[in-house]
Amino acid sequence: MVLLPVIVSAVYLWTRASDQYASTFAFSIRSEEASSGIELLGGIADLSGSGANDSDILYDYLRSQHLVEKMQTSLDLANLWSLPERDPIFAFEKTGLIEDLHKHWDRMIDISHDSTRGIIEVRARAFSPEDARLINEEILDHSGELINQINNIAHEDAVRYALDDLQRTKARLSQARTALTEFRVLNEMVDPGVNISTQTSLVATLEAQLTETLIEIAMLSANTRRSDTRLSQAIQRQNVLQSRIDQERSKRTIGTGEAGKQGMARLFGEYEKLIVEVEFTEQSYQIARAGFDAAISDARRNTRYLAAHILPTKADKSLFPKRGLILSFIALGTFLLWALISLVGFSSLDRR
Numbered sequence: 001m002v003l004l005p006v007i008v009s010a011v012y013l014w015t016r017a018s019d020q021y022a023s024t025f026a027f028s029i030r031s032e033e034a035s036s037g038i039e040l041l042g043g044i045a046d047l048s049g050s051g052a053n054d055s056d057i058l059y060d061y062l063r064s065q066h067l068v069e070k071m072q073t074s075l076d077l078a079n080l081w082s083l084p085e086r087d088p089i090f091a092f093e094k095t096g097l098i099e100d101l102h103k104h105w106d107r108m109i110d111i112s113h114d115s116t117r118g119i120i121e122v123r124a125r126a127f128s129p130e131d132a133r134l135i136n137e138e139i140l141d142h143s144g145e146l147i148n149q150i151n152n153i154a155h156e157d158a159v160r161y162a163l164d165d166l167q168r169t170k171a172r173l174s175q176a177r178t179a180l181t182e183f184r185v186l187n188e189m190v191d192p193g194v195n196i197s198t199q200t201s202l203v204a205t206l207e208a209q210l211t212e213t214l215i216e217i218a219m220l221s222a223n224t225r226r227s228d229t230r231l232s233q234a235i236q237r238q239n240v241l242q243s244r245i246d247q248e249r250s251k252r253t254i255g256t257g258e259a260g261k262q263g264m265a266r267l268f269g270e271y272e273k274l275i276v277e278v279e280f281t282e283q284s285y286q287i288a289r290a291g292f293d294a295a296i297s298d299a300r301r302n303t304r305y306l307a308a309h310i311l312p313t314k315a316d317k318s319l320f321p322k323r324g325l326i327l328s329f330i331a332l333g334t335f336l337l338w339a340l341i342s343l344v345g346f347s348s349l350d351r352r
Contacts (some may be wrong), residue, residue, distance in 0.1 A: 001330065001337065001338040001341070002334045002335050002338050003333055005330060005334045006327065006330060006331045006334065009326070009327055009330045010327055012089070012325060013321065013323040013326060014323060015052050016086050017087055017089070017090055017321055017323065018083075018084035018086075018087045018091065018127050019101070019127070019318035020090070020125045020126065020127060020318060020319075020320035021125065021126060021128060021131075021132045021315040021318055021319075021320075021322060022123050022124070022125050022132060022309065022315055022319055022320060023123070023124050023125075023126075023133040023135065023312050023313050023314060024121065024122070024123045024136070024313050025121075025122055025135045025136050025140060025308060025310050025311055025312040025313065026070050026118045026119060026120065026121040026122070026309060026310040027119070027120060027138075027143070027306055027308040027309065027310070028055065028117070028120070028306075028307055028309065029054040029058065029118060029147060029304060029305070029306055029307070029308060030098070030304070030306075030307045031054065031304045031305075034086040036185040054118075054147065054150060054304060055115070055118040055119075055120060055148075056113075056115065057150070058120060058143055058146060058147070059111065061146055061193055062109075062120070062122065062139065062142070062143070063106070063111060065098060065099075065102045067139075067142060067164050067197075068101055068102045068304055069098055070096065070142055071135070071138055071139070071142070072098070072101060073104075074138055075134065075135065075138055077092075077101060077105070077135070078092060078094050078101055079094075080127075080131050080135070081104060081108060081126065081127075082094050083127050083128075084127055090321060091127075092104045098121040105180075105230055108120070108124065108125045108126070109122065109123070109124050109125075109135075109139075110123040110124075110125075111123075121310075122136060122139055123155045124136045124139065125320055127135075127230050129314050129315045129316070130314070132314075132315060133312045133313065133314045136312035137312050139314065140306075140308060143240050143305045143306055147305065147306045150188035150304060151304040151305075154298040154304070155295070155298060155301075158295040158298065158299070159292075159295045159296060159299055161295075162288070162291045162295040162296075163295075164287075165288045165291065165292070166288040166289060166291075166292045167250055168288075169284045169285045169287075169288040170280060170283070170285060170288075171276070172281045172285075173281040173282060173284075173285045176277045176281045177278055179274055179277070180274045180275070180278055181214060183270065183271060183274055187267065189255060195254065202248055203245055203248045205278075206241055206244055206245045206248065207245060209241055210238065210241040210242060212240045213237050213241060214238060215343070216234050217231065217234045217235060217238060219233055219332055220300075242282065267317070281328070297309070317345060
């Protein structure tokens with residue numbers, strides 16, 4: 001039970017098992033994240049390191065049946081792994097089923113993923129050093145294609161969202177400016193604050209002239225007769241000035257009395273609200289425009305790229321299969337099985 005399986009395994013491993021050569025390469029995914037519109041306006045750039053999420057996606061892709069199908073199409077993996085005809089255990093048996101090839105892929109391709117650093121290491125085995133390195137080079141090419149696809153999808157989404165944001169803020173800015181224009185046309189004033197300031201200055205000037213006229217009337221009344229033409233002219237100027245002051249004051253209110261003052265306050269408040277809306281939408285439009293320009297700029301270059309810090313190697317020595325390790329496991333397994341059966345047998349004899 002122990003010696004016979006060990007002897008048969010040893011004979012097979014050292015006489016029929018074909019040498020396997022390993023090729024190794026390692027890479028990480030570097031990403032340059034796009035800055036937001038606000039950061040762009042502030043002159044802030046954001047460059048990040050490797051993207052952990054992208055490396056997780058690529059790790060699953062390297063173990064997927066889809067990649068095996070693409071590798072079979074480009075390299076004919078089934079033929080490469082079935083070359084040793086006298087090694088039915090380690091060589092691939094052509095069945096024409098992709099599921100069987102996928103299972104053999106898991107045996108011949110070792111993939112390790114360091115999620116903390118975003119580094120993926122791939123070791124491919126084949127029955128010649130050239131085939132092993134060729135498999136790894138093909139894996140590297142397909143991995144780069146996937147990263148480019150992810151990059152293109154991300155850029156398309158970023159450009160589409162930035163364009164939607166730009167169009168939305170542009171329409172909002174147009175509405176705000178239209179509302180402000182309608183307000184100015186309806187009320188026949190460009191800026192109520194400027195109008196009020198101008199009218200206040202004019203009223204102050206008229207009141208100063210009215211004061212001078214009243215002083216002049218008082219002096220003429222004290223020193224001349226009522227029939228004096230200078231007095232009548234001064235009184236007429238007083239009436240004109242007073243009438244003009246009343247007209248200018250009436251322009252500052254809508255209606256009469258306290259209600260008129262409140263109407264003017266509401267008018268001024270509405271104007272300020274429209275001005276704030278225009279200013280806010282102009283800033284939003286500038287930010288959206290900067291974001292759209294940044295998205296277009298990023299779309300013209302790769303913000304994600306696969307950086308291979310260890311290129312596919314070519315082996316000079318066969319390291320697989322690990323004959324000594326495999327034989328040790330077989331010997332240990334058969335010995336434990338023999339010991340278990342022996343214990344059960346002796347236990348049965350003792351009970352009798």
